[in-house]
Amino acid sequence: MGRVVRIAERRIGQVLIGSGLALIPWVVYLHVGMPATAQEARWAWTWTGLDALEALALAGTGWLLLRRDARxxxxxxxxxxxxxxxxxxxxxxxxxxxxxxxxxxxxxxAELPLAAVCARLAWRGFPPVRAAGAGGGPAQRAHVQRCVSVRIS
Structure with a gap:
């Protein structure tokens, strides 16, 4: 079963890399082909939606941190x-x-310093990944278990 998961992860990784590379011509096309200005009827909704998502992400992160939840x-x-x-x-x-x-x-x-704090929190929350056969004894398994455990209360 582990080998099947590794093959699937490898395939997904290859598809994601290919997708990212495939976007390069699209980005160039948009940059060259887009008008310099545009009128948008839902401009206020665009910005309030983005800021609302930021508020949810920040408040959710704070709440989960207070609960010591790895998510x-x-x-x-x-x-x-x-x-x-x-x-x-x-x-x-x-x-x-x-x-x-x-x-x-x-x-x-404000925005970039907060982004840096969030990025640091995100990085800290993920367990280190080691190559197959590179160790990973009981201490690493305990670390991974702590990082992925979910507090239910």
Missing amino acids: ASLTATAGAALLVVDAWFDIMTAGVGEDLVWAIVLAVV
Whole structure:
């Protein structure tokens, strides 16, 4: 059974790498083909939705950390990604002048530092992975068990 799982993980890894590489021409096409400006009827929903997802990720991570729940690493991962995306889009969609300055300040002072904290929490929550045959005795198994155990209460 373990060999089947490793083969499946390898195949999934190959598909994900291929998918990422396949997106490169699409990104180039979008960059060249997209108009410089656009009107969006749901602009407010776009930003409030992104910020609401960030709030859920941050609050969820905090709540799971207080409960000492290892799943906090999952919400921290999502929070880090959302905060980086928010900083990027804030800066890229800001007008010139004061709007751009405030977008950069917000990114540097709040969004990116919070993203770094979340990324660190996410990284800390995942157990180290060792190659097959590279050790991994009882201490590593205990560490993995602590990282994946779920507190039910």
